[in-house]
Every structure is written in C-alpha cells, then in structure tokens.
Amino acid sequence: MKKKLKVYVSEYKHGFLALGYLLIYLIWFFYLEQTVTRHYDVIHMAVDDYIPFCEVFIIPYYLWFLYVAGTVIYLMFTDKKEYYRACAFLFTGMTVFLIVSTLWPNGQHLRPFTMPRDNIFARMVEGLYRTDTPTNLWPSIHVYNSLGAHIAIMKCQKLTDRKWIQRGSFVLAVSIILSTMFLKQHSMFDVLTAFIMGFVMYGLVYRYDVVAAFRQTSKEKKKSAPQLG
Numbered sequence: 001m002k003k004k005l006k007v008y009v010s011e012y013k014h015g016f017l018a019l020g021y022l023l024i025y026l027i028w029f030f031y032l033e034q035t036v037t038r039h040y041d042v043i044h045m046a047v048d049d050y051i052p053f054c055e056v057f058i059i060p061y062y063l064w065f066l067y068v069a070g071t072v073i074y075l076m077f078t079d080k081k082e083y084y085r086a087c088a089f090l091f092t093g094m095t096v097f098l099i100v101s102t103l104w105p106n107g108q109h110l111r112p113f114t115m116p117r118d119n120i121f122a123r124m125v126e127g128l129y130r131t132d133t134p135t136n137l138w139p140s141i142h143v144y145n146s147l148g149a150h151i152a153i154m155k156c157q158k159l160t161d162r163k164w165i166q167r168g169s170f171v172l173a174v175s176i177i178l179s180t181m182f183l184k185q186h187s188m189f190d191v192l193t194a195f196i197m198g199f200v201m202y203g204l205v206y207r208y209d210v211v212a213a214f215r216q217t218s219k220e221k222k223k224s225a226p227q228l229g
Helices: 002-011 015-035 046-050 055-078 080-103 120-131 141-155 163-182 188-207 210-224
Strands: none
Touching: 015 055, 015 080, 055 080, 055 120, 055 141, 055 163, 080 141, 080 188, 141 163, 141 188, 163 188
16 A cells, blocks of 8 residues: 555656646735735726626636646646646736735726626625625636636647646636636726736647756756765
8 A cells, every 4th residue: 555655756757847846836825815915006908888787607617626627637647748838828927926016016997896687696796805805806717817828738649639637728728717807806907918928838848848948958957966875
C-alpha cells in the first residue's frame, strides 16, 4: 500500500504546482479584499450603463469555479504537457491581476442599490455581493481564466474527438464572460483588457510554447552541469 502511494505521488507530483499557487493566490487575494475597500480608482465605460442587470447569470458565474478547477484537474491526470501550459497561462494572468490590484487599487460602482426582482437568483446575487467586494477587478480573472480553460480544452489531444465537450466548453465560457457584465461585477473595460491579456499570453504559451522552451533549457543545463563523484 505504501509503495503504491509513493508511486502515485511520484506520478502526479506536478499537481502540487497548482495547489501551491492556489494557496499563494488566495492569501494575496483575501488580503487585497480586506485592505482595498474605500480608496480606489473607479473603472467605468459609457457602455456599462446600457448593459441590463440579469440575475439568472449567477448560475454560469458560479460554475466558473468548477469549470476552471475541473479543467486543471482533468489535465493533471490525463495530459501533463497541456497541464503545464494551462498552468502557465492561468497563473501568469492571475499574478498580473494581483500585482495590478496591489499597485493600482481599483473598483466599480455598477451594482444596483436594490434588486429589481425578488427570486432565488436575485437572492444568490445578494449573497455574492455580501461576500465579494466591488474592488480588485482589473483585468477580470473570471473572463481571463474562462478563456484559458477553453483554450486548454481545445488543445487537449484526448478531447479532440469529444466535440460535445468542446462545444459545451465554448457555451459555458461565453456565458461566464457575459455574466460578469450582466451581474454588474465588471465593467466592459475589465472584459476587454482580459481578452487583450489572453491574446498576448496565448502567443507566448501556445504559439511560441515558452513552457517547452523552458523545460528544454533546464534539461540541457542539467546535462551540461559537471557530475560530482
């Protein structure tokens, strides 16, 4: 039993990369949530005022957590190469978000003062508003990570013939992105800049494959290093 556990841990030890980063991210994020509460620059675009509030989008908004985590976990067990690329894409963007929020405190005043309707979805939105401050928004990690999860699913070789998964991923990603605006969680500015950052990171991670280049360089350094003994 102990031997099997050791083999299992050795085979999937790369999973600790995601767990380690998640811990760092959460500590940093909750620190920002507690400190950035009053003094911040307000993000707003004129188009934000024309986007209606629609509480039903709370469903895809919450599904984001399962969507991103599920994608990373699936790749961890099935496709190590795509797992590393997905982690590079997601974690780089999340780190940029944390740095920006630390150096440039930002927020928005888009949320409705009262719910226009009284239903289960509106009450779920009220719960979200109570636990999530309207600060630390730029760029939108909900949008950016949705793009990253969908790209990872499309790139995964094991899912090439699973068209229903790819189509479902696309629909869910689009719904999540729309939810950030229809729930008044983000300005259009947050969404657009998340797309720009996603475009840049796609080029680095998938087109130029910086992860493979880094791993190859590391292997070459190990080979060229003098062997002791």
